[in-house]
Amino acid sequence: MKKILITGGAGFIGSHLARRMLNLGHEVTVMDNLFTGNKSNIYDLEVNPRFTFLLQDVTQPFWGQFDDIYNLACPASPIHYQRNPVETIKTSLLGMMNVLELALKTKARVLHTSTSEIYGDPLEHPQTETYWGNVNTIGPRSCYDEGKRAAETLCVDYAREYDVDVRMVRIFNTYGPNMHPRDGRVISNFIMQALRAEDITIYGTGDQTRSFQYVDDLLDGVLRLMDLNRSDLIDACRKHGFDIPVMNIGNPAEFTIRELAEKILELIPGSAGKLVFKELPMDDPQRRRPDISLARELLDWQPHVPLKDGLTKTIDYFRTKS
Amino acid sequence: MKKILITGGAGFIGSHLARRMLNLGHEVTVMDNLFTGNKSNIYDLEVNPRFTFLLQDVTQPFWGQFDDIYNLACPASPIHYQRNPVETIKTSLLGMMNVLELALKTKARVLHTSTSEIYGDPLEHPQTETYWGNVNTIGPRSCYDEGKRAAETLCVDYAREYDVDVRMVRIFNTYGPNMHPRDGRVISNFIMQALRAEDITIYGTGDQTRSFQYVDDLLDGVLRLMDLNRSDLIDACRKHGFDIPVMNIGNPAEFTIRELAEKILELIPGSAGKLVFKELPMDDPQRRRPDISLARELLDWQPHVPLKDGLTKTIDYFRTKS
Numbered sequence: 001m002k003k004i005l006i007t008g009g010a011g012f013i014g015s016h017l018a019r020r021m022l023n024l025g026h027e028v029t030v031m032d033n034l035f036t037g038n039k040s041n042i043y044d045l046e047v048n049p050r051f052t053f054l055l056q057d058v059t060q061p062f063w064g065q066f067d068d069i070y071n072l073a074c075p076a077s078p079i080h081y082q083r084n085p086v087e088t089i090k091t092s093l094l095g096m097m098n099v100l101e102l103a104l105k106t107k108a109r110v111l112h113t114s115t116s117e118i119y120g121d122p123l124e125h126p127q128t129e130t131y132w133g134n135v136n137t138i139g140p141r142s143c144y145d146e147g148k149r150a151a152e153t154l155c156v157d158y159a160r161e162y163d164v165d166v167r168m169v170r171i172f173n174t175y176g177p178n179m180h181p182r183d184g185r186v187i188s189n190f191i192m193q194a195l196r197a198e199d200i201t202i203y204g205t206g207d208q209t210r211s212f213q214y215v216d217d218l219l220d221g222v223l224r225l226m227d228l229n230r231s232d233l234i235d236a237c238r239k240h241g242f243d244i245p246v247m248n249i250g251n252p253a254e255f256t257i258r259e260l261a262e263k264i265l266e267l268i269p270g271s272a273g274k275l276v277f278k279e280l281p282m283d284d285p286q287r288r289r290p291d292i293s294l295a296r297e298l299l300d301w302q303p304h305v306p307l308k309d310g311l312t313k314t315i316d317y318f319r320t321k322s
Numbered sequence: 323m324k325k326i327l328i329t330g331g332a333g334f335i336g337s338h339l340a341r342r343m344l345n346l347g348h349e350v351t352v353m354d355n356l357f358t359g360n361k362s363n364i365y366d367l368e369v370n371p372r373f374t375f376l377l378q379d380v381t382q383p384f385w386g387q388f389d390d391i392y393n394l395a396c397p398a399s400p401i402h403y404q405r406n407p408v409e410t411i412k413t414s415l416l417g418m419m420n421v422l423e424l425a426l427k428t429k430a431r432v433l434h435t436s437t438s439e440i441y442g443d444p445l446e447h448p449q450t451e452t453y454w455g456n457v458n459t460i461g462p463r464s465c466y467d468e469g470k471r472a473a474e475t476l477c478v479d480y481a482r483e484y485d486v487d488v489r490m491v492r493i494f495n496t497y498g499p500n501m502h503p504r505d506g507r508v509i510s511n512f513i514m515q516a517l518r519a520e521d522i523t524i525y526g527t528g529d530q531t532r533s534f535q536y537v538d539d540l541l542d543g544v545l546r547l548m549d550l551n552r553s554d555l556i557d558a559c560r561k562h563g564f565d566i567p568v569m570n571i572g573n574p575a576e577f578t579i580r581e582l583a584e585k586i587l588e589l590i591p592g593s594a595g596k597l598v599f600k601e602l603p604m605d606d607p608q609r610r611r612p613d614i615s616l617a618r619e620l621l622d623w624q625p626h627v628p629l630k631d632g633l634t635k636t637i638d639y640f641r642t643k644s
Contacts, residue, residue, distance in 0.1 A: 084483065085479040085482065085483055086476070086479045086480060086483050086484070088479075089472065089475055089476060089479060090419070093415050093472065097412070118459060120454070123445075132442070132456055132457055132458050132459070133457075133459070134454055134456075135454055135455075135471075136454050137440060137454070137455070137471045137472075137474040137475055137478075138474055138475065138477075138478045138564070138566060138568060142474075142475040142478065142479075143475060143479050146468075146471050146472045146474075146475040147472060147475070149457075149459045149468050149471065149472070150411065150415065150459075150468045150469060150471070150472035152459040152460055152464075152468075153411055153459055153460065153464040153465060153468040153469070154408075154411060155460075156459075156460045156464065157407040157408045157410075157411060157464075157465050158408060160407065161406065161407055161408050162408070242460070244460060246460060
């Protein structure tokens with residue numbers, strides 16, 4: 001049994017991770033300020049004696065003795081993170097510093113969830129971990145993107161300078177139950193609109209592509225990465241030119257936004273919605289798709305859940321929320 | 323008379339700024355932790371009753387009522403900033419947050435010194451302010467580059483969300499008296515080697531180019547930017563697609579590293595040194611040159627000091643240090 005801290009553990013991905021860790025027999029502390037996280041995501045876990053909920057903002061210093069810390073705290077959808085850009089970037093930066101300081105002092109292992117957003121509007125396709133990205137420092141998305149970029153830098157700096165055991169995943173678009181129904185992101189938007197028999201709003205032409213990963217696939221990758229022996233992992237990373245583990249975790253299957261909308265309309269037969277098109281927001285990336293060769297090789301991992309199956313489960317969840 | 327705070331005011335550029343501000347009749351507080359700054363740079367200012375020195379690290383909260391805050395605190399040469407990468411990135415991030423919080427609470431105007439390093443190893447030449455840069459989040463230079471990028475983001479976020487009056491300059495290579503003689507950067511390296519009649523070490527082929535700006539030119543630009551009326555400035559910036567002022571300040575005249583070495587050898591006739599070549603460090607940018615159209619138009623500014631004149635003054639200074 002391990003003692004595990006999950007920052008942002010009441011959010012979409014964090015709540016799945018907490019549930020999975022409890023099922024594996026671990027002791028789980030979920031820390032969340034409930035800005036975008038929600039108690040309803042972890043309500044069923046609270047009866048478990050191995051579960052603790054801590055209402056705490058990750059930007060404020062905290063203390064605790066944990067074996068593993070999973071750093072997931074940060075609003076992740078533009079509609080949320082742009083509501084208070086200063087708090088968003090502080091969450092990434094101060095949260096990361098607090099996690100790394102705690103890990104340094106307590107010798108905890110850290111899994112930091114970075115994001116495909118660090119690639120910005122990429123000029124290379126698909127994106128490998130060696131691609132440096134194309135991000136605007138002063139745009140409306142910067143509070144998230146640059147906060148996440150600097151958080152990666154903090155991770156490698158603490159790892160190199162203080163030998164903190166940090167592993168990073170760059171998460172590409174992920175979906176599933178417990179997503180925030182009003183997070184403004186494309187899957188929740190489309191499903192909610194279809195369930196309400198409203199028109200489906202597409203920003204831009206709908207020809208921009210995305211890859212969509214079901215949350216269970218993501219967690220499989222994350223757990224494999226955290227289970228690896230440190231020195232073996234570092235050795236394997238070195239062969240690929242990295243001294244600190246950083247890995248894309250996403251589904252390389254590419255769909256256009258228009259295809260996604262059509263698939264969702266198929267799965268919700270009652271929907272009367274048609275597609276309507278609106279102007280693309282500033283700095284919205286045109287295309288993003290992970291190269292997952294590194295995760296395939298080092299973790300023997302790849303996504304398994306087909307989009308249709310994942311969407312069906314997600315739609316079932318959203319029906320309870322609409 | 324204005325009350326002015328200069329973080330990093332005992333450093334190379336900060337000490338020139340402090341001197342200039344005192345000469346203009348202002349009251350100047352220099353804050354510095356003296357990690358790379360040096361009391362000898364401001365020794366002659368300490369007798370001035372309008373001058374205060376504050377030994378303080380910018381990462382720790384501070385308070386004071388100032389009209390203008392100039393945020394210059396950060397080790398800027400790889401040899402210094404890579405000595406303690408964690409402290410380097412914290413200086414950029416926490417220092418910026420502390421400055422912006424103070425400005426927010428006291429309604430001070432902020433001049434933040436960003437850097438051409440936010441462009442990384444640029445894929446566009448020359449660099450305009452709209453170029454997003456090409457920076458590695460996990461490389462050996464990231465502690466500086468990503469810290470500075472996220473500091474820009476903090477500036478625009480505080481400006482947009484809390485209406486803090488922030489102005490940013492992206493400073494390109496700058497040189498002059500008070501440079502740290504052992505900062506490992508190309509001008510100090512070359513001059514110190516030539517003065518000691520040692521060989522001149524060139525990293526790479528020497529065909530990589532740089533633009534070199536004399537420190538007086540930089541300060542002229544910075545002062546003009548800070549003197550502008552805020553609403554006029556914002557209006558002018560908006561015409562160029564920016565809602566927050568950010569401006570390249572540098573000298574567009576391009577020289578190869580080899581030309582620079584030859585020029586310095588000319589100016590130090592006694593030197594017996596010849597050029598020797600070593601391997602280029604990882605992630606070292608091949609080329610960087612500012613497009614200064616924006617500063618020309620908005621500030622009616624351009625650099626005036628020819629490289630030969632600036633080098634002569636700098637060599638005179640280094641003679642006192644060698």
